[in-house]
Amino acid sequence: MGKIILRLxxxxxxxxxxxxxxxxxxxxxxxxxSKIKTGKISAVRxxxxxxxxxxxxxxPGDILEYSxxxxxxx
Amino acid sequence: MGKIILRLxxxxxxxxxxxxxxxxxxxxxxxxxSKIKTGKISAVRxxxxxxxxxxxxxxPGDILEYSxxxxxxx
DNA sequence: CAATAAATTAATGTTTATCGTTAAATGCAT
DNA sequence: ATGCATTTAACGATAAACATTAATTTATTG
Numbered sequence: 001m002g003k004i005i006l007r008l009x010x011x012x013x014x015x016x017x018x019x020x021x022x023x024x025x026x027x028x029x030x031x032x033x034s035k036i037k038t039g040k041i042s043a044v045r046x047x048x049x050x051x052x053x054x055x056x057x058x059x060p061g062d063i064l065e066y067s068x069x070x071x072x073x074x
Numbered sequence: 075m076g077k078i079i080l081r082l083x084x085x086x087x088x089x090x091x092x093x094x095x096x097x098x099x100x101x102x103x104x105x106x107x108s109k110i111k112t113g114k115i116s117a118v119r120x121x122x123x124x125x126x127x128x129x130x131x132x133x134p135g136d137i138l139e140y141s142x143x144x145x146x147x148x
Numbered sequence: 149c150a151a152t153a154a155a156t157t158a159a160t161g162t163t164t165a166t167c168g169t170t171a172a173a174t175g176c177a178t
Numbered sequence: 179a180t181g182c183a184t185t186t187a188a189c190g191a192t193a194a195a196c197a198t199t200a201a202t203t204t205a206t207t208g
Contacts, residue, residue, distance in 0.1 A: 002124055004120040004124050004127075018155090028196075029197055030154090031157085032195070034155060034156055035156090041120075042194070043117055043166080043193080043195070044118065045165080045195065046078040046115075047116065048195080048196085049078055057142075060139065061134060065134065066133050068131075092184095093184060094182095094183070103167070104183090105167085105170095105184095108185055111184090112186095117165060122166080122167085149208105151206100152206080153204105153205085154204080154206085155203080155204070157203080158202090159198100160198090161196105161198090162195105163197100164194090165193090166194090167190105167193090168189105169190090172187075173185080173186070175183080177180105178179105178182105
């Protein structure tokens with residue numbers, strides 16, 4: 001059972017952009033952006049992903065990561 | 075105004091996997107998978123994205139692409 | 149440490165849109 | 179034309195984003 005991992009945290013750190021700053025640029029409430037940042041969502045709208053990529057000049061792949069669990073595969 | 079573009083089509087072609095085959099592996103109806111494949115969705119659940127990445131041994135970034143439109147920027 | 153700012157969590161309600169299902173339509177072979 | 183795969187359409191059910199407000203926790207700074 002793999003998992004989708006959110007890496008917005010890392011990208012924001014790279015760009016040195018605060019949550020509130022990004023929130024304004026993206027047009028999503030800081031509350032929801034925080035959820036995205038801390039991985040507390042289970043889906044994402046493209047409109048949001050798009051705005052984030054635009055604001056951070058990045059790609060979806062920088063934010064979303066699939067981690068296959070090959071942990072102790074039998 | 076950039077856009078999120080779906081590239082499932084390309085990855086499936088790479089893996090030479092048909093829609094119905096992927097549908098079974100992923101556990102998503104072929105109808106919905108077709109929508110994803112042809113870009114007719116505006117959001118995606120991680121459970122679905124995860125299953126697709128698992129089945130195709132790929133990353134979200136292979137499927138989702140952000141295309142900033144720098145077309146004739148004023 | 150005290151005060152302030154930033155970020156996270158919680159709770160509630162609205163709205164958006166997946167996803168399944170069924171059925172019809174299109175496309176592509178043979 | 180017949181068959182198989184894919185796409186489109188329409189409908190309902192369910193999941194979950196997203197906004198908002200408020201409270202709480204976590205930096206940050208003097």
